Amino acid sequence: MITNIDCSKAGPGKPEVEMIHKGLPVPCYVRETRGRRDVFTANYTPISAGLYKIKLLFNKAEIRHDILTEESIQNLNRQAVFNTIITTQQDHYKIKASCDWQVDYMTGGPYEVYIGDSADIRVYSMQDGTVCNFPHLIADCSNTPGGHIEAEVSHNGYKFPAKIIEDTPGVYKISFTPRGPGTYKIWITFDGQMIKGSPFMQEIAELTSPLAEGPGLKRGAVAKPATFTIDARGFPGSLTADVQGPHYQLNTTITEEADKTHSVTYIPEEVGIHRVHIKLNGKDITxxxxHPKIVDPDTVQLPSDWKKYEDDQGRIPLYVGHEKHITFDATQAGPGELTANIRGKSDKVPVTVDSSGDGKHTLIFVPKEEGK
Known part of the structure; x- marks a missing residue:
């Protein structure tokens, strides 16, 4: 980085620049500009991102009056012209310096400047969306304070600005309104420099019908809340969700969320395949x-002749290397799949579940070692 210092009105002498970063000195080379008398060039190379303290001296005397403080890195590249008045007072000199920049001054030095590194910026929470919602991503610039972030979106050859909101200090939410389906590129710059990974890509799909998704549309358990989400943004009209069990109509609760989607909750009362109708203006959405499958694991039973598996001490006798069969009755549990885990003394034991199709399931395994 280069800074020009004009000392033509300061009298005879030479400027010096002292720079500190993380407690260590940073080399700064000052030389007279070729062809320009009493104009000096200060040249230094930032070693890493962070805060730099800069002290300016003239004839070994620190200039502490009317020293300029600027957060912008770009402004440091402008020519700085200092006017210096030297007054003799007995055995010392009083030096007063002023700058001709048309900005505010801050008394006292040294001054500080932050050197940013776009590699310190993290971008996350990218989510593909639809033409009816507002996709967004998060840019965390908390490790590079004092800089300026900008974002632009391109789509089908057109560019338009993104909306940037600072959620917390140094952390920004970048969002935009899609202008049709397709691939969008989000270009993010920090202090005029493209950040690492930019442009970021987001796919935007076109909706011809509200979108519904969630576990409550596929499965559930008796007496436990089942939920799913409906995204009807961009589709005006009345939205309804009805759940019908094998024998009973169920109550549903529809809640509008902050992002204008809707959460739906119902509590199954019986096992079996249910029907969930989601309608907009009285018509089923795509x-x-x-047809979620509702089960009741609590109704899985041991066979009525369970006692035949036990010995006199109430334990199931097993023999190393001998295959064991244990049958369970899940006829009342609903349309589900029975799985099992068996653990030996030191490790899991491979187990196979043989389903006969009548609700009966047989566990088949071979013990590998002695023990419980």
Whole structure:
């Protein structure tokens, strides 16, 4: 980085620049500019991102009056012209310096400047979206304070500015309104420099119908809340969600979220395949009705002749290397799949579940070692 210092009105002498970063001196070379008498060039190379303290001296005397403080790195590259008045007072000199920059002054030195590194900026939380919502990403610039962030979006050859909101100090939310389906590129710059990874890509899909998704549209358990989400943004009209069990109609609760999507909750009361109708203005949306499978694991039972598996001490006798069969009755549990884990003394034991199709499931395994 280069800074010019004009000392033509300061009288005979030579300027010096002292720079400190993280407690260590940073070499700064000052030489007279070729062809320009009493104009000096200060040249230094930032060693890493962070805060730099800069002290300016003239004839070994620190200039502490009317020293300029600027946060912008770009302004440091402008020519700085200092006017210096030297007054003799007995055995010392009084030096007063002023600068001709048309900015505010701050008394006292040394002054500080932050040198940024775009590699310190993290971008995350990118989410693909639809033409009806507002996709966004997060840019964390907290490790590079004092800089200026900008974002621009390009799509189908057109560019438009993104919206930037500072959520917390140094952390920005960047969002935009899609202008149709397709691939969008988000270009992010920090102090005029493209940050690492830019441009960032986001895919925007076109919706012809509200979108519904969530576990409550696929599965659930008796007496436990089942939930799913409906994204009807951009589709005006009345939205309804009805859940019908094998024998009963269920109550549903629809809640509008802050992002204008809707969360739906219902509590199954019986096992079996349910029907979930999601309608907009009385018509089923694409994919409706859905058919979640509801089960009740608490109804899985041991066989009525369970005692035949036990010995006199109430334990199931097993023999190393001998295959063991244990049958469970899941006829009342609903349309689910039975799985099992068996653990030996030191490790898991491989197990196979044989389903007969009538709700009966047989666990088949071979003990590998003695013990419980």
């Amino acid at each position: 994919g409706s009705p859905y």
